[in-house]
Amino acid sequence: MDDAGPPTTRRNLLAGASVAAASGLAGCLEQLWSQAETTGPDQVSLTIKTVPADDDRLAATIASRLRENYEVAGIDATHEPIGEAELYRDLLLEGNYDVFVARHPGLDEPDAFHGLLHSRFVGEQGWQNPFQLADLTIDDALEVQRRADGDRADALDELLDHLLMTTPYTAVAHPHALGGRRDEIDVPSPPERPHEFLDVLSLPDNGPRDGPLVVGVYGEGLTRRLNPITVDQNRIDGLLGLLYDPLARRIDGEYVPWLIDDFEWDENDPLRLRITLRDGLEWHDGESLDAEDVEFTYRFVEDTSLGAVDDGIPAPRFRGRRTLVDAATVVDSRTITLTFTETTPAVARRALTIPILPEHVWTDRSTLLVDRQPEALAHDNDEPVGSGLLEFGEATTDVELELTPVEDHALLSAADRPDVLEAFPRYDGIRFEVAPNPGAMVDALIDGEIDITAGGLPPEYAESIRDADDVSTATGTTDAFYMIGYNAQHSELGHPHVRRICSQLIDREHVVTEFFEGFADPATAPTELVGLRRANWPGDTLDDERASTLLDFPGTAGEVDPRAARSLFREIHYSYEDDALLGSSG
Known part of the structure; x- marks a missing residue:
């Protein structure tokens, strides 16, 4: 990161949102006064960002096909391949994009939507709401599914219906894990x-x-x-998870005690969990790993400045899981109590998968290098000390x-x-x-x-x-999925109807057949369209047959029918001029 000055973040980009809202009426009035002098709305223009084909051919190929299909629909579309580090900086740090195509590492269970979509994370870095979306219906559903126990499946079904309708992003395909040995x-x-x-x-x-x-x-x-704890971390899948142990690991859908020797839920307080660490735990430098390190980790992920900045600087990773924990209290060197926010034990367990950090290594990294940039988020950590x-x-x-x-x-x-x-x-x-x-x-x-x-x-x-x-x-199999993401702050993509039509302009089954050569599953089931494998969805009440217009591709065999695509936009009151889709006005 650039140490010359404060980094540009989504928080900076959105800081003027209230000013923009206050001036919106004045802008529309100016449009009315000058309407006779203007040439009318411009063609809708979208830039699709992804990594180059050398880094991920599949993402680049999906983006290229999407650009072609957008152009057939009358959109002035550009495919912009950029290096992976730059892409994730634009997407996850700065919010500088219109549309992106990327391989998401995957959602292990529905509460992962909380970090991905909740409006509390607008302006933060990382995979926390990179779409810059504020939707109170989504927020409410995310909160309800955390609190619901027997009715959680019903709350999640309502969330799924709303996501399929509003489409802040869409999954295209779930790739198979493919390798050689x-x-x-x-x-x-x-x-x-x-x-x-x-x-x-x-x-x-x-x-x-x-x-x-x-x-x-x-x-x-x-x-x-x-x-x-950074989003531009090492890109060898699994490497850092081998170096840094969590309290528990999720393996084949089950939470397996790892650093935990024993645990007990409080009979009088269902949101309190008493944890005993294994005896003899050590860091790789020989220092003892104890309950102080666990308490420090939850505090540090919440605020990497350790109180130096009034509103805190959260770590870009593990934010959704961290919000499940209200307090971590040390009882003795091997015992710690976690008090959770209003949730259920089934959901709260996700917080146990945050990797534990050594306090004696990371405390000094809370020092601010520049405004809102502690050393912890800039440090390469080239000699990692884990457990x-x-x-x-x-x-x-x-x-x-x-x-x-x-x-x-x-x-x-x-x-x-x-x-x-x-x-x-x-x-x-x-x-x-x-x-x-x-x-x-x-x-x-x-x-x-x-x-x-x-x-x-x-x-x-x-x-x-x-x-x-x-x-x-x-x-x-893998939990990963290829996704198309939309910037909700874009003048046209702020409309759910536009995002939904843009999501229809890719033939998922054709993509899997032609680009993945069958080593993937097309996102066609309801949960798959929002990036979650059906096996990771709780309960047995999910209606896999529910209809979604996202699957109504306006064409055949991957080729868009221009008339069909344009009729979709006309149905939501967009117009065309010389086959160019014109932006909304007023």
């Missing part, structure tokens, strides 16, 4: 999440072997920025990064050792080998230089692996 490596699915890497290191059929498991990844700058079963070994810039096992970790001697650690470790850690592109990564796999691939293999490389000796493809 040496035949001697047992990989249930390509590892992306921390517990999946631990599983590979622990399976009895793997190893034992001297030396690390060698994992191939591709891209630029992957070994930099090992900061677990995970793997610790940072060394990193060669842009080439490789090695993690080594912590063989005396408290989890390994625990009576309730998680199943995922069955025979940990079967290797001397993990070495991530960084290739410049997916083709080079696949070549390294075929040549025996790496054991498995991670980071999402593009579908077009599957055949090369199948045709080679001693290697095989590996596939699995």
Whole structure:
């Protein structure tokens, strides 16, 4: 980040919203007085931002097709590929975009919508409401689903109906996890999440072997920025989750105690949870991990300035989960009590998955470098000190990064050792080998230089692996989804009807067939359209057959019918001039 002055954030961009509202009437009056002198409304213009094809061919291809379809509908559309770091700065830090196409890491359960959509996060950084949307109906539904117990499914159904109608964003496809492996490596699915890497290191059929498991990844700058609380963090999926342990991990839909030895809900206060930490927990630098570190983490995620700024500077990550916790109170060195906001235990458990940070390392990083920028959000954290079963070994810039096992970790001697650690470790850690592109990564796999691939293999490389000796493809499911997001502050995209029509202008089934080569599921079910796998939706009352106009693609086989697309906009009282869609006026 630029240290020369205050960073431009969504908060800065929206600071003048009240002034704009107050001056709106004056602007309309000026339009009325000058109407005879103007040439009328301009053509609707939208810029679609995404990463270049070298970084994510699928996102770039979806964006390119979307631009073509928008143009057929009469929109002046531009596809602007920009580097991943710049894209996430524009999207998640500055709100500087019209439309974006990106791969979202996924929503593990419906309360994840709280961070993604609640208006309390407008102006904050990160995946917290990057759409700059303020919708009281969404806010109310998000609050109700947190408080509801037996009726939670009903509250979520109402939320789903409203999201399908207002469309702040839309999912296009849910990609499959696709990777490659040496035949001697047992990989249930390509590892992306921390517990999946631990599983590979622990399976009895793997190893034992001297030396690390060698994992191939591709891209630029992957070994930099090992900061677990920023949005422009390291881009090797699962890496930081291996270094920083949470109180509990969500594995296959269940919350598995991790740093927790024991826990008990207060019989007299259903919103109070007493937690006992495992005995003998240590940070990778040898310092003891205790309840003070847990209390510090929840306080620090809430305000990375630790009180130096009046309204606080929250961490860009884990905000939605953090809002579930009202207070963290230390009882003794191994015991802490968490008091939750008005919610239910089923939802409150999400707060236990926030990675715990060492107080003795991060306290000094609360120092402000410039206005509203503490060191914690600018620090690369290039020598991370965590508490995970793997610790940072060394990193060669842009080439490789090695993690080594912590063989005396408290989890390994625990009576309730998680199943995922069955025979940990079967290797001397993990070495991530960084290739410049997916083709080079696949070549390294075929040549025996790496054991498995991670980071999402593009579908077009599957055949090369199948045709080679001693290697095989590996596939699995993932919570990730490709999404189209809309800036609700845009003059046209502020209208839900416009966002909904723009979301219809992509043929999801055609995209999966042609671009993903079948290694994805089209977002066609109601929950899938808002980015949530059906398996992550609670209850059995969801109506999977509910109709959504988002699936009414105005064309066939991916090709837009100009007349059908334009009739959609005319139905919401937009007009055309020489086939150009004119913006709303007045």
